[in-house]
Amino acid sequence: MAGDRDALIGMGFDAARVDWALKATGNRGLQPAMDHILEHDGQPIPEMNTVTESTSRPSNRMDVDDDDDDEDADALKALGAKAGDVEAKSIKCSECGKIFRNTALAQFHAEKSGHQSFEESTEEIKPLTEEEKKQKLAELRAKMVEKRANKAVEEAKEAKASEMIRRKAGKDMGALKDEMEKRQAIQDAEKKKREKIEDAKARAAVKAQIEADKRARAEKAAREKALRHGEAIVDSPTTNPVASTSSATVAGKDFKETRLQIRMSTGGQPYTTTLPSDAPLREVAEFLAGQILSVDVETISFAQHFPRKAFSKADFSKSLRDLGLTPSAVLIATPPGP
Structure with missing residues (x-):
């Protein structure tokens, strides 16, 4: 009824739950609807067609079947004849003793508790007084407030946990990003240093190559001039022979080949050749022996004027790079005396 519905909604109950209660109790009044709401507090609201079906047809779990209606009626008649026509005013659960106003409430109790044995009872459920209604309503509201408060606390806990997870993930990502940037900076610095x-x-x-070429051209020009004038060939000193040789030696470590100018101490035409920087000094002697038949590999010796240095037989097995002759050098070859 519209009046009962408005009254229940005015008490603070949800409209959908009020509609469910009124349909489930067959619109029998305010009290049954309120009892239904209190009994089903916190339960999901079913679809209305399901409520209508369950209201009109009791569940099999209560031992009340459509097929047994006639038998139950006959039994009640027999009992009424014996007990003075006792009228059933409620439904009682035989397992726990709870009393319900109608089959809808009994059915819900059966589904919730798993109890299956019910019987009709002559015990009448008295309607609630106004004071009891207010008390139950207050209890229901307090229960709803507590439920909402508990839900809010749980949601706050979940939100806090989610925030902590998010912050930790963000912190880990930030640390990983910083580490990657740091490594990249180190790699860039090392690359620039290598370059x-x-x-x-x-x-x-x-x-060093330019200086060596200049020195070679100057020596060649001086030699050609001496040959034209019939003068003795004298090696041209460099402006800073120690520094030039040192820089040439350091830079010469990166050269794969060495250019050599070989002069005989007895005079004559100089010989030039290019050998691998890893070639031993003995290959220089073999090259010179191939140019001059009178040269013996085992007896020839070599020396440098700048810096002044004489190479022994033990140096014949050393590479041109190790002897500091790269990328270019001038050697004085001396055959054995008579």
């Missing part, structure tokens, strides 16, 4: 070293080596090598 700087390579550039310095290349510039030193080019400078």
Whole structure:
């Protein structure tokens, strides 16, 4: 009825739950609907067609079947004849003793508790007084407030846990990003350092090659001049022989080949050749022996004027690079005396 529905909604009950209660109790009044709401507090609201079906047809779990209606009626008649026509005013659960106003409430109790044995009872459920209604309503509201408060606490806990997880994930990602940036910065610095070293080596090598070419051209010009004038050939000193040789030696470590000018101490035409920087000094002697038949590999000796240095037989097995002759050098070859 519209009046009962408005009254229940005015008490603070949800409209959908009020509709469910009124349909489940067959619109029998305010009290049964309120009892239904209190009994089903916190339960999900079923679809209305399900409520109508369950209201009109009791569940099999209560031992009340459509097929047994006639038998139950006959039994009640027999009992009424014996007990003075006792009228059933409620339904009682035989297992727990609870009393319900109608089959809908009994059915819900059966589904919730699993109890299956019910019987009709002559015990009448008295309607609630106004004071009891207010008390039950207050209890229901307090229960709803507590439930909402508990739900809010749980939601706050879940939100806090989610926030902690999010922050931890963000912190881990930030630390990982910082570590990757740090490694990248180290790699970039190392790369720039290597490039700087390579550039310095290349510039030193080019400078050493230029100086060696200048020295070779000056020596060639001086030799040709001496030959034209019939003068003795004297090696041309460099402006700073120690520094030039030192830079040439350092830069020469990166050269794969060595250019040599070989002069005989007895005079004559100089010989030039290019050998691998890893070639031993003995190959220089073998090259010279191939040019001059009178030269013996085992007896020839070599020396440098700048810096002044004489190479022994033990140096014949050493490479041109190890002897400091790269990228270019001038050697004085001396055959054994008579």
